[in-house]
Amino acid sequence: MIDIRNLTKRFAQHTAVDNLSFRVQEGEVLGFLGPNGAGKSTTMKMLTGFLAPTSGTASILGFDIQTQTLKAQRQIGYLPEGAPCYGDMTVRGFLDFIAEVRGFRGAEKRQRVGRAVEQVELENVLGQSIETLSKGFKRRVGLAQAILHDPKVLILDEPTDGLDPNQKHQVRGLIQSLAKDKIVIISTHILEEVSAVCSRAVVIAHGRLLADGTPFELESRSRYHQAVTLVGSEALDQAALSALPGVAGVEVNELEHSLTVLAQPGQVIFPQVSALIGERGWKVKELNVERGRLDEVFRSLTRGEMV
Numbered sequence: 488m489i490d491i492r493n494l495t496k497r498f499a500q501h502t503a504v505d506n507l508s509f510r511v512q513e514g515e516v517l518g519f520l521g522p523n524g525a526g527k528s529t530t531m532k533m534l535t536g537f538l539a540p541t542s543g544t545a546s547i548l549g550f551d552i553q554t555q556t557l558k559a560q561r562q563i564g565y566l567p568e569g570a571p572c573y574g575d576m577t578v579r580g581f582l583d584f585i586a587e588v589r590g591f592r593g594a595e596k597r598q599r600v601g602r603a604v605e606q607v608e609l610e611n612v613l614g615q616s617i618e619t620l621s622k623g624f625k626r627r628v629g630l631a632q633a634i635l636h637d638p639k640v641l642i643l644d645e646p647t648d649g650l651d652p653n654q655k656h657q658v659r660g661l662i663q664s665l666a667k668d669k670i671v672i673i674s675t676h677i678l679e680e681v682s683a684v685c686s687r688a689v690v691i692a693h694g695r696l697l698a699d700g701t702p703f704e705l706e707s708r709s710r711y712h713q714a715v716t717l718v719g720s721e722a723l724d725q726a727a728l729s730a731l732p733g734v735a736g737v738e739v740n741e742l743e744h745s746l747t748v749l750a751q752p753g754q755v756i757f758p759q760v761s762a763l764i765g766e767r768g769w770k771v772k773e774l775n776v777e778r779g780r781l782d783e784v785f786r787s788l789t790r791g792e793m794v
């Protein structure tokens with residue numbers, strides 16, 4: 488377990504992380520979300536022992552990050568923001584170097600480097616210098632160095648930032664394959680990442696915790712949770728839809744003859760909407776029920792409209 492208690496970091500007058508507390512259990516992939524400057528990287532640097540907290544504590548699998556720093560760090564694989572590596576080294580040279588820093592020699596070093604290379608599929612670029620690799624491959628090198636010692640905890644700071652959609656997809660797949668039996672914390676401001684890879688999300692802004700739940704729970708807080716969007720072949724009767732029981736309102740979409748019918752909190756309105764379509768004989772080209780919009784929940788939370 489990772490146990491974060493009242494973690495606080497002040498830089499001069501500015502409080503970057505403000506009394507943050509939460510726990511992460513084995514098997515969880517936690518999305519750590521927040522707008523720019525929310526305090527995500529600062530929290531990760533404290534969790535990995537690179538920055539001392541002003542107050543509060545964090546422990547990694549029972550090891551206090553301040554009083555048992557090395558023991559705690561041995562449990563962690565860390566991919567810092569931007570995944571900095573030594574650009575003029577070859578991939579093999581860099582991974583050998585990291586393995587040695589981690590204390591591995593001889594056959595064990597070769598075996599550990601070989602396994603990490605295989606896991607993130609770096610076989611074809613081993614002799615290439617890191618600075619000549621694409622961003623996606625550089626990120627894989629960053630992941631390889633983070634998993635060399637087979638840590639129980641992976642802390643990944645914006646692992647897909649700046650990657651193209653294909654590279655994002657590949658790196659997310661890698662993270663999912665690495666996540667088994669580990670604790671993974673991924674900081675991101677890319678919301679699709681949370682739905683794609685995380686089992687839980689924590690949202691922070693101004694260093695403070697604003698929400699903590701599964702992606703589904705967060706989506707349920709959206710005003711679009713259980714909303715029904717219809718696209719008709721002709722104009723639809725907005726007033727009749729608005730008058731249905733459980734309906735909170737109707738929004739007109741840009742697409743012609745498209746309406747989104749919003750549900751009151753806790754209400755399921757699809758049956759009523761569907762019955763009305765049948766009664767009126769409307770020709771509906773598209774009909775779908777939404778789980779909720781994470782981007783809208785995120786904006787509401789971080790603008791302070793909702794807690």
Ligand SMILES: Nc1ncnc2c1ncn2[C@@H]1O[C@H](COP(=O)(O)OP(=O)(O)OP(=O)(O)O)[C@@H](O)[C@H]1O
Nearest residue numbers: 498501503521522523524525526527528529530676
């Ligand atoms: N070494 C430092 N000295 C002074 N202020 C700092 C330092 N490091 C971070 N900060 C400030 O702390 C706040 C939180 O920064 P942090 O990098 O943790 O945010 P973040 O959530 O990771 O943002 P981003 O998504 O942009 O990476 C910011 O206002 C930042 O300017």
